[in-house]
Amino acid sequence: MHSFIFQIAHICARRAEQAELRCEHGAANVTECAALGQSILNLTRLCGMSGHKQYEGPDMTRIDAKFADLKAAGKKAFVTYVMAGDPTYDSALEVVKGLPTAGVDIIELGLPFTDPMADGPTIQLAGQRALEAGMTLEKTLQMVRDFRETDDTTPIVLMGYYNPIYSRGVTRFLAEAKEAGIDGMIVVDLPPEEDSELCIPAQKAGLNFIRLATPTTDDKRLPKVLTNTSGFVYYVSINGITGAAAAQASNVGPEVARIKAATDLPIIVGFGIRTPQNARDIASVADGAVVGSAIVDEIGAGKSPAEVLAFVKSLADGAHSA
Amino acid sequence: MADDLLNSFTTGPDEQGRFGDFGGRFVSETLMPLILDLEAQYEYARTDDSFWAEMNDLWTNYVGRPSPLYYAERLTEHLGGAKVYLKRDELNHTGAHKINNVLGQIILARRMGKSRIIAETGAGQHGVATATVCAKFGLKCVVYMGAHDVERQAPNVFRMKLLGAEVVPVTSGRGTLKDAMNDALRDWVTNVEDTFYCIGTVAGPHPYPAMVRDFQAIIGKEARAQMLEQEGRLPDTLIAAIGGGSNAMGLFFPFLDDKDVGIIGVEAGGKGVNAKMEHCASLTGGRPGVLHGNRTYLLQDDDGQILEGFSISAGLDYPGIGPEHAWLHDIGRAQYVSITDVEALEAFQLCCELEGIIPALEPSHALAHVMKIAPELPADHLICMNMCGRGDKDIFTVAAALGIEMNTGA
Numbered sequence: 108m109h110s111f112i113f114q115i116a117h118i119c120a121r122r123a124e125q126a127e128l129r130c131e132h133g134a135a136n137v138t139e140c141a142a143l144g145q146s147i148l149n150l151t152r153l154c155g156m157s158g159h160k161q162y163e164g165p166d167m168t169r170i171d172a173k174f175a176d177l178k179a180a181g182k183k184a185f186v187t188y189v190m191a192g193d194p195t196y197d198s199a200l201e202v203v204k205g206l207p208t209a210g211v212d213i214i215e216l217g218l219p220f221t222d223p224m225a226d227g228p229t230i231q232l233a234g235q236r237a238l239e240a241g242m243t244l245e246k247t248l249q250m251v252r253d254f255r256e257t258d259d260t261t262p263i264v265l266m267g268y269y270n271p272i273y274s275r276g277v278t279r280f281l282a283e284a285k286e287a288g289i290d291g292m293i294v295v296d297l298p299p300e301e302d303s304e305l306c307i308p309a310q311k312a313g314l315n316f317i318r319l320a321t322p323t324t325d326d327k328r329l330p331k332v333l334t335n336t337s338g339f340v341y342y343v344s345i346n347g348i349t350g351a352a353a354a355q356a357s358n359v360g361p362e363v364a365r366i367k368a369a370t371d372l373p374i375i376v377g378f379g380i381r382t383p384q385n386a387r388d389i390a391s392v393a394d395g396a397v398v399g400s401a402i403v404d405e406i407g408a409g410k411s412p413a414e415v416l417a418f419v420k421s422l423a424d425g426a427h428s429a
Numbered sequence: 430m431a432d433d434l435l436n437s438f439t440t441g442p443d444e445q446g447r448f449g450d451f452g453g454r455f456v457s458e459t460l461m462p463l464i465l466d467l468e469a470q471y472e473y474a475r476t477d478d479s480f481w482a483e484m485n486d487l488w489t490n491y492v493g494r495p496s497p498l499y500y501a502e503r504l505t506e507h508l509g510g511a512k513v514y515l516k517r518d519e520l521n522h523t524g525a526h527k528i529n530n531v532l533g534q535i536i537l538a539r540r541m542g543k544s545r546i547i548a549e550t551g552a553g554q555h556g557v558a559t560a561t562v563c564a565k566f567g568l569k570c571v572v573y574m575g576a577h578d579v580e581r582q583a584p585n586v587f588r589m590k591l592l593g594a595e596v597v598p599v600t601s602g603r604g605t606l607k608d609a610m611n612d613a614l615r616d617w618v619t620n621v622e623d624t625f626y627c628i629g630t631v632a633g634p635h636p637y638p639a640m641v642r643d644f645q646a647i648i649g650k651e652a653r654a655q656m657l658e659q660e661g662r663l664p665d666t667l668i669a670a671i672g673g674g675s676n677a678m679g680l681f682f683p684f685l686d687d688k689d690v691g692i693i694g695v696e697a698g699g700k701g702v703n704a705k706m707e708h709c710a711s712l713t714g715g716r717p718g719v720l721h722g723n724r725t726y727l728l729q730d731d732d733g734q735i736l737e738g739f740s741i742s743a744g745l746d747y748p749g750i751g752p753e754h755a756w757l758h759d760i761g762r763a764q765y766v767s768i769t770d771v772e773a774l775e776a777f778q779l780c781c782e783l784e785g786i787i788p789a790l791e792p793s794h795a796l797a798h799v800m801k802i803a804p805e806l807p808a809d810h811l812i813c814m815n816m817c818g819r820g821d822k823d824i825f826t827v828a829a830a831l832g833i834e835m836n837t838g839a
Contacts, residue, residue, distance in 0.1 A: 221735045222607065222720060224614045225457045231601055243732045269455060270719045274733025296455040296719065300445065321459040323621055328462060346459055347619040 164337025165313040169262040169290045173212055174339065174373050174394070184339075184395025185210055185386065185426035186375055187419060188266060190217035190233035191250050192242030193406055199237075200250055201412040207261045209416045210423025213375075215293065215397065218247050218267030225295045227350035229400040232407055244271045244280075248287040255288035264317060264338070266293040269305065277305055281312040291315030291338045299331045306335050319343050320366055329369050339373040340366060342393065347378070350400030354379035360392035383425025390429035398422050438685035438762055441753065446635020446723075449759060451752035454634045456722045459618045468636040470541055475643065480536065487532050488647065491565070492522045494529075496648075498655035498813070503783040511806035513799055514664070515816040516652045516680065519789065525818035526648060526676045527558040527629060533644035535562045538625035545569045545624045549613040551578055551606035551672065552744030552791065553585025554818055555629030560594035570594040573613045576604035578743045585822050603737040606672070606747045610721055630673025631751035634722030638751050645679025652813055653683050664813040666691040666802075670795040671765070672709065672745035674754045676817035685762060694754060695798045697745035698767035699738070709738030710767040711750040712758050720748075725755040741770040741830060742790035744818070772797040774830055777820065789818030790826065 164171075177184055187206060192199050206214055219237040223230060251263055265284065272280050272294065284292070291314055297305055299318070306316040315338030323346060324332050333340065342363060344354035354376065363374050376389045377397030389396040401422070405415045441448040454464060474480040488494040497517045505513045518526040538546060546568050550556030556572040563570035572589055576598040579586050589596050602608035610633075617626045631638045631645070656664050667684060669677035671694045684690045699708035708714055711726040718727040720735055728736040728748035740746045757763040768776075773790060776797035780788045788796060795814050803812060820827070828835045 219734075221602070222611055224611050224721070225459075225618065227615070228601075238734060245732075268719075270727075270729070270735070271733035273719055273724075274729065274731075295457050296722070298454060298456060298458050298461045300454050300461065319458045321457075323459050323462045325462065332458065343459065346621050348615045351619065 164310055164315055168313070168315050168338065169260060170213065170264070170315050170338040172260070173262050177212060177395075183390040183393070183426055183429045184212045184373065184375060185390070185423045186213040186215060186377070186395055186397040187211045187402055187422075188215040188217060188377075188397060188399030189402060189406070190219060190230065190237050191247040192219060192237035192240055193217075193233040193403070194236045195240050196242065196246060196250065198412055200253055202406070202415050203250065203254055204257065205412060205416040206419060207258060209419040210427060211261070211419060212395070213262045213264060215264045215266045215399070216247065216251065218244060218265055218271060220268040220271060223268060225348055227348040227400060229350040229403050229407065233403045236407070244275055248283050248289075251287040251289055259288075262290040263288065264291045264293055264315075265289050267295070269294050269296050272305065277308055281309055281314065285312055285314060289314065291317050293317045293319065293341060295319070299334065302335050310335065310337060317341055322346050322362065326365070329366065333370045333372075336372065339375050339394070340370060341397070342366060342374055342376045344376050344378045344380075344389070349378060352379050353381065353385065354389060356388035356392050359389055363393045383421050386422050386426040387429045390426040396426050438757070439682065441756070442635060442639050446639070448638075448753045448756035451717070451725050451755040452635055452638055452723050453719075453752075454722060455719045455724065456634045457618060459621065460614075460634070463617070463621055464634050464636070466541070467537070470537055471636050471640050474537055474540065483536055484533060488529070492528055492532070493520065494647065495651040495655070496520050498652055498659065500659070501784050504780070505803075507779070507783055508800060508803040510808065511666070511803040511810035511812045512808065513803060514656070514811065514813045515784075515786070516648060516813060518648055518676065518815060518817045519786070519792070519819035523554070523558045523561050524821065525554040525558065525789065526645060526679060526815070527555040528561065529647055529679065530629070530641045530644040530675060531555070531558040531562045531627060533640070534625070534627045535559075535566060535568070538568070538627070539566060541625065543623060543625035545571070545620065546627050547571045547573065547613050547616050547624055548627045548629060549573045549606065549609040550585075550629060551575070551609070551746055552742065552789070552818075553578070553582040553589065553822060554744060554789075556594070556596070557585050557588050557592070559627050559629075560589040560592035563594065564592045571616065572596050573599050573609040573616070575606060575609045576600045578605055578609070578746075581826055582743055582822055583825070605737065606743070607735065607737070607749075614721070630675040631678045631753060632673045632721060632723060632725065632749060638723065638753055641675050642678045642682055642751075642753060645675050646682045648676065648679040648815060649681060649683035652680060656811065656813060660811055662811075663687055663690055664811040665689070666693060666810065666812045667814075668693045668695065668795050668799055668812060669815040670695050670697075670745065670791045670817065671750060671754065672697065672742075672747045672791065673749070674751040676791075676815050678751060678753060680813070680815045681757075681763060685757075692757070692763040693798065694763055694765045695795045696750070696765060696767045697738070697740035697742055697794055698769040698772075699740045701769055702767050707739040708767065709740045709745050709747060711748060712755065712765040713767050715748070717755070723752045725749050725752045726758070741773065741826060742794065742823075744789070744791045745794065766798055768794040768797040770830070774827065776800055777823075777827060786816065787820040787824070788816055789820045790823045792817050793820070
């Protein structure tokens with residue numbers, strides 16, 4: 108029943124968009140627009156959603172559903188990052204498939220790129236391993252499809268850099284990402300100033316566009332960073348690259364509170380979290396914690412998927428004890 | 430034409446830092462506030478007389494500007510066609526055009542209260558210029574340089590160290606200019622409070638492409654006045670080498686609205702612009718993409734992964750090009766060609782023998798194109814080529830390429 112309503116809402120939303128377009132272009136039949144607008148309003152009310160819709164995100168993704176579940180259970184989110192195809196397609200898929208059982212609530216899947224400017228050596232090397240093993244955007248999408256064969260609830264957020272997406276073509280990529288089962292994306296080199304590139308088209312295509320907020324995002328800039336974002340906000344706990352300095356909960360707490368005052372979205376904290384204790388400390392002052400480099404280090408050290416997943420479980424237990 | 434702003438080629442970039450579809454601000458959120466701050470500071474400085482007074486004083490008394498516009502008589506006779514002038518920016522302090530821009534950025538950094546300067550360098554010329562100006566002003570200087578370039582540009586590495594800079598060899602990727610820029614960006618994102626990133630070319634996020642162009646435009650402004658004085662008219666053709674494209678943009682910019690002045694940029698063709706990608710010709714062999722903060726033409730594979738360029742010249746060994754060049758290429762205001770390593774080496778030797786000037790390998794590419802077109806042009810055709818750097822740093826590379834053994838003492 109739910110999915111039926113969502114489908115109807117989706118269709119109506121699309122028709123409303125078309126109607127809006129016609130209105131904008133001044134060639135509209137005003138009665139038609141008004142009537143359609145009214146019926147949309149009724150339907151979105153029926154679904155329990157806001158009638159006002161301006162790119163603040165798709166109606167309901169797996170990410171939104173996950174946070175609703177976690178909130179109901181009084182639990183914090185544990186989020187992990189692994190690089191697609193590191194060190195091989197099969198081993199990475201085995202790890203990704205095992206993450207939900209190990210306690211991972213949301214999976215960030217790294218899209219390999221030759222020039223990861225915001226990443227430290229750990230993730231740089233992971234990208235190189237994946238690329239050397241022949242990983243591509245096409246195969247990354249395939250990995251998500253393979254994952255979705257057995258898991259239709261765990262959200263997947265694609266994380267990477269813009270050029271591979273731009274190279275494929277934004278419209279084509281968004282259609283493929285949605286079809287493959289990706290729920291959201293974090294694109295490091297797309298700040299709000301470049302929202303027209305991918306952020307707004309992504310949200311229109313039904314994908315969450317998750318933004319990074321950082322210690323340099325001051326109060327004046329924060330509203331801009333929070334506009335056109337959805338799913339959750341990823342707070343980068345340090346000025347620096349992935350895998351660098353350790354985050355301190357005492358520093359992070361006030362920053363999370365500052366962002367929380369400006370948005371209803373969940374705040375997830377990442378960068379510099381390496382141990383179950385770190386994960387617990389950070390998760391206790393936010394809505395969840397992300398661990399990336401510490402896990403990728405295990406993969407880089409040649410640990411088996413089972414060993415990697417055992418480590419992930421210890422981190423998940425830490426975060427969930429918060 | 431020049432007084433009609435609507436039809437001017439010199440009004441870019443727009444408020445989003447775009448030249449047409451190129452340029453922009455593709456950086457992580459951590460850097461965004463820093464870039465906006467820099468933009469505001471630069472906007473203020475560019476109309477501030479005291480800023481330009483300080484620049485002019487240093488250009489005159491520290492760099493040695495204006496650089497001469499020199500009629501290359503024997504080269505002209507040898508080629509038997511167009512009259513060839515060389516804009517002698519290799520005579521600047523530190524031996525290249527790079528210091529024109531560094532002075533501007535360091536004065537800005539001082540105004541912004543930054544105490545630590547970082548830079549990327551390929552051939553080492555920008556690194557040497559940055560280390561030099563940092564020494565003059567007592568600023569801490571860290572230069573990122575690809576490990577491969579550290580090896581092939583040993584004299585410049587030693588120069589930077591003498592000048593008190595810390596040189597960090599970059600081993601990620603293939604260890605060239607692209608990788609050095611990645612590591613410089615990683616440093617900047619880690620040290621946001623006290624650090625100023627001094628970019629050496631007309632690339633990177635807005636406002637760098639416009640700011641570096643404005644600092645390098647002194648080359649074209651001087652050349653324009655000098656040509657008018659010596660020949661009573663403007664040149665017919667401008668020619669400059671392009672890696673990122675700062676010396677070329679500096680020469681071209683003041684002439685963009687002179688519709689009778691032909692403009693040619695020369696990219697590094699390496700072993701030849703072919704399917705094997707053993708070159709650095711982004712415009713002739715690449716396609717639009719996003720890297721290092723801007724959209725421009727890039728060498729990349731079908732999956733949008735960036736390819737390593739290849740050139741005998743470390744200063745041209747970069748898979749991208751400044752976004753304003755990408756735009757000038759697309760609208761057809763400038764023409765872009767490529768020259769191979771072999772052609773550049775021939776030009777290098779010819780210039781030494783005929784003019785007593787040892788050119789850097791970078792302008793040797795421009796000179797090789799002059800050698801190609803000058804013989805076919807009439808004697809009253811005026812070519813102005815930017816001799817943007819001297820070749821002392823390259824003698825070991827050239828010796829190796831010519832099969833001559835030298836004891837480098839390194």
